Amino acid sequence: MCGRARCTLRPEDVPRASHRHGVSTRFLHLDRYRPSYNVAPGSYIPVLRRDSEVVGDGGVTVECMKWGLVPSFTKKTDKPDFFKMFNARSESVDEKPSFRRLLPKNRCLVAVDGFYEWKKEGSKKQPYYIHFKDGRPLVFAALFDSWHNSGGETLYTFTILTTCSSSSLKWLHDRMPVILGDKDSVDTWLDDPTTQKLKPLLTPYENSDLVWYPVTSAIGKLSFDGPECIQQIPLKSSQNSLISKFFSTAEKLDKETKSAYVKEEPTVEEVDEEKDRSNEAKNLGFQKIVNAEPVLEDNSAVASSHLESVKSEVVQGNANGEGKSTKETGESNDIIPTETETQGHGFTTIEELKQLEHQQEAVEDKPGNENQKTCQTKKEGDLEFSKNSSGKSGTKRDYEVFSAEKPLKQGKKQGKGNKANKIKKSNETQSTLHFFFDGK
Structure with a gap:
């Protein structure tokens, strides 16, 4: 010892x-x-x-x-x-x-x-x-x-x-x-x-x-x-x-933390109860939505009857000589109620329709507008012309000229003779346009 x-x-x-x-x-x-x-x-x-x-x-x-x-x-x-x-x-x-x-x-x-x-x-x-x-x-x-x-x-x-x-x-x-x-x-x-x-x-x-x-x-x-x-x-x-004790303690704490977040498997009765609660909550929510929506009535009959009454009043007023406030267009003999008479009835007067029409025409006259209408293509000899029109009468027609020659590729270097050829082609194009307008 x-x-x-x-x-x-x-x-x-x-x-x-x-x-x-x-x-x-x-x-x-x-x-x-x-x-x-x-x-x-x-x-x-x-x-x-x-x-x-x-x-x-x-x-x-x-x-x-x-x-x-x-x-x-x-x-x-x-x-x-x-x-x-x-x-x-x-x-x-x-x-x-x-x-x-x-x-x-x-x-x-x-x-x-x-x-x-x-x-x-x-x-x-x-x-x-x-x-x-x-x-x-x-x-x-x-x-x-x-x-x-x-x-x-x-x-x-x-x-x-x-x-x-x-x-x-x-x-x-x-x-x-x-x-x-x-x-x-x-x-x-x-x-x-x-x-x-x-x-x-x-x-x-x-x-x-x-x-x-x-x-x-x-x-x-x-x-x-x-x-x-x-x-x-x-x-x-x-x-x-000490180190092993530390890690064993850390591992124990980790297991306790994980077990705190792990949920036990629910039983069949608990699942059924959960389903009943969710269905009941859905029904209650649906009832609240239905109660919150306003009741919409069918007012089509009322609107039609109201329109008939307005028309009858207008006809009766014209028969009695009270049509001073109405206006007649040069294209139609229909009598349209005035603005004062149609207030509250949801109708539009002829003046308002004309203003809307003028505004539409002004928008269509603007160049590059997407609302422009393309007319059918006309053929004149070997050249194709495409006419773009805005639909407005009295406007000048523009024509696009499509040449049969292939354009030069972008990025290709031009030689010394390319400049003369370019001038020549532009002159030919101008002569073709003059010929077309002269013919017309």
């Missing part, structure tokens, strides 16, 4: 972090220690343990040990594997022979700045850096042992105890190191001769001062070291989740 850590503390900071400042302290093998942001099993870390050889009560020793327990019963010729037991489960620590024999006298403390844990996200893993909010060191409960190799060298190694994850870190991993957060827990773990009081200490750390944030995945390489290891990075997965 806890396979990477940051340990940049000074050796003298370890007793202070373990609440052992002011007591006799011995430092061993400090030349092996290398502060690092990326400490892995097999590296040397300062470890605080009890030491009976130290003069004074409660004396301790800070010794550099390798992370990754190598039991003392390991064969001298075996190659040590530091990754095999770099963690020990606190629930079974008093059961396994490798750890059970270490509980009475080989308890120790490991102080670090923080540790790393990986969160599984599909096929990938995202590392997080976990530390105290105020920056103080974390103190882990640990066990140590010594092993003698074939060369006669004594090697001190340790393992960090783990427990189930706290409620705030369950989302990240199911295990976490045993953190001793106060002086009482540290004193009990180091000084208590019995193991009965140790079980309550091996519990998850639930205080809220433990914080974390994501870091680069390059921390997985043992060669990667430096302040870049603990630099916080933005999570791509969270950005993708």
